[in-house]
Amino acid sequence: MKTDFLKYQAQTTPHPLAMEISHAKGSYIYDTKGKAYLDFVAGVSACSLGHSHPKVVSAIKDQVDQYLHVMVYGEYIQTPALELSKLIAYHLPVPLEVTYLVNSGTEAIEGSLKLARRFTGRSEIIGAKNAYHGNTMGSLSLMDYDERKKPFLPLIPDIKHITFNLESDINKITEQTAAVILETIQGGAGFIEPTDDYLTKVQKRCNEVGAVFILDEIQPGIGRTGKLFGFENYNCQPDIVVTGKGLGGGLPIGAFTASKEMMDSLSDNPKLGHITTFGGNPVIAAAALAALKEITSSNLIAETLEKEKIIREQLQHKHIKEIRGRGLMLAAFTESAEITSEVILSAQKEGLILFWLLFEPKAIRITPPLTISNDEIIEGCRLIKSILDKI
Ligand SMILES: Cc1ncc(COP(=O)(O)O)c(C=O)c1O
Numbered sequence: 001m002k003t004d005f006l007k008y009q010a011q012t013t014p015h016p017l018a019m020e021i022s023h024a025k026g027s028y029i030y031d032t033k034g035k036a037y038l039d040f041v042a043g044v045s046a047c048s049l050g051h052s053h054p055k056v057v058s059a060i061k062d063q064v065d066q067y068l069h070v071m072v073y074g075e076y077i078q079t080p081a082l083e084l085s086k087l088i089a090y091h092l093p094v095p096l097e098v099t100y101l102v103n104s105g106t107e108a109i110e111g112s113l114k115l116a117r118r119f120t121g122r123s124e125i126i127g128a129k130n131a132y133h134g135n136t137m138g139s140l141s142l143m144d145y146d147e148r149k150k151p152f153l154p155l156i157p158d159i160k161h162i163t164f165n166l167e168s169d170i171n172k173i174t175e176q177t178a179a180v181i182l183e184t185i186q187g188g189a190g191f192i193e194p195t196d197d198y199l200t201k202v203q204k205r206c207n208e209v210g211a212v213f214i215l216d217e218i219q220p221g222i223g224r225t226g227k228l229f230g231f232e233n234y235n236c237q238p239d240i241v242v243t244g245k246g247l248g249g250g251l252p253i254g255a256f257t258a259s260k261e262m263m264d265s266l267s268d269n270p271k272l273g274h275i276t277t278f279g280g281n282p283v284i285a286a287a288a289l290a291a292l293k294e295i296t297s298s299n300l301i302a303e304t305l306e307k308e309k310i311i312r313e314q315l316q317h318k319h320i321k322e323i324r325g326r327g328l329m330l331a332a333f334t335e336s337a338e339i340t341s342e343v344i345l346s347a348q349k350e351g352l353i354l355f356w357l358l359f360e361p362k363a364i365r366i367t368p369p370l371t372i373s374n375d376e377i378i379e380g381c382r383l384i385k386s387i388l389d390k391i
Helices: 002-008 054-066 079-091 105-120 137-142 146-152 167-172 198-209 260-264 282-297 300-314 337-349 374-389
Strands: 021-025 028-031 036-039 098-102 124-128 159-162 177-183 212-216 240-244 254-258 322-326 329-333 363-366
Touching: 036 374, 054 282, 079 098, 079 254, 079 282, 098 105, 098 260, 105 124, 105 137, 105 177, 105 212, 105 240, 105 254, 105 260, 124 137, 137 146, 159 167, 167 198, 177 198, 198 212, 282 300, 300 322, 300 329, 300 374, 337 363, 337 374
Parallel strands: 124 159, 124 177, 177 212, 212 240
Antiparallel strands: 021 028, 028 036, 098 254, 240 254, 322 329, 329 363
């Protein structure tokens, strides 16, 4: 299988992990040799309810029996997409009530940028240094990582960068600015939380100059940080909230939500301001609706904070220098990139899935499913410590 994988599937790195998957259930992934792996990564924060959650699977099966794709997004009324959009609105503060469903996180980012430009009639977009918003041309343009951007230049113009958490940069947001886009918690950079009222101040400045404040909740959102949306932790409210990953219950999705007044600008003058064939796909929306119902009607969100406590208690070790993040969006830092890589690779051999962060080589990603049990957490942490003991 590995030879064919390398031959026929496009690769993202020269050294993929290339684990051969048989099946996955709950907090475990099984390879084709029957070995079980405890999953501390959850498909990079996407499988919030673990693998193949019965309510998600049942919603998918029910929908498959009704209809699959019937029409491009926005023309026909399809219950799963409508109910999902209504439930998102129910859980967001006014005036965030209209959702555009798309196919991936990065597409939702693109939609949010277009919406901000269309709504304000301005072009300048301000992003943060060390941010990650996805890999399409617009999202890539927001990144300030020259080494990764260079081969793809020229990207979209009129992008500026500020330093996340640096208050003196906030005045770079002006009447020229269409939008400021930030991750609520910077992910790839090392799970960096906003300092106390940084986001409140950015929001205030955006309001003063008429810029649209966009928060990328693709990773922290949908329950991972002790609240349904990460921004609820930081006393602020975006004009556009972008979600993805955990919203899909394991299927591909992206969404951006704004006020009706703002969102209406995408459908008029010119009409068809953003269009998609498969956005709001009924099977995916049914899975997302089941996942969102389960996450919001159970104790899972509150439990993320208890589980965070257990992880912080359990991962006391001389090689763990710091644990950043909140809830079940945690990054454990060792003193070197080499140790971090050794832990991640050894863990896989021993049946524990860990992973790297995009731009911070000393960090070990710990983003398990929200459904992981306390015992599973303790077992995973024990394995990490036993690997560190040997270093
Ligand atoms: C904060 C953030 N924004 C955007 C994206 C892009 O989402 P997708 O990979 O679904 O396009 C990601 C994915 O890792 C992300 O973590």
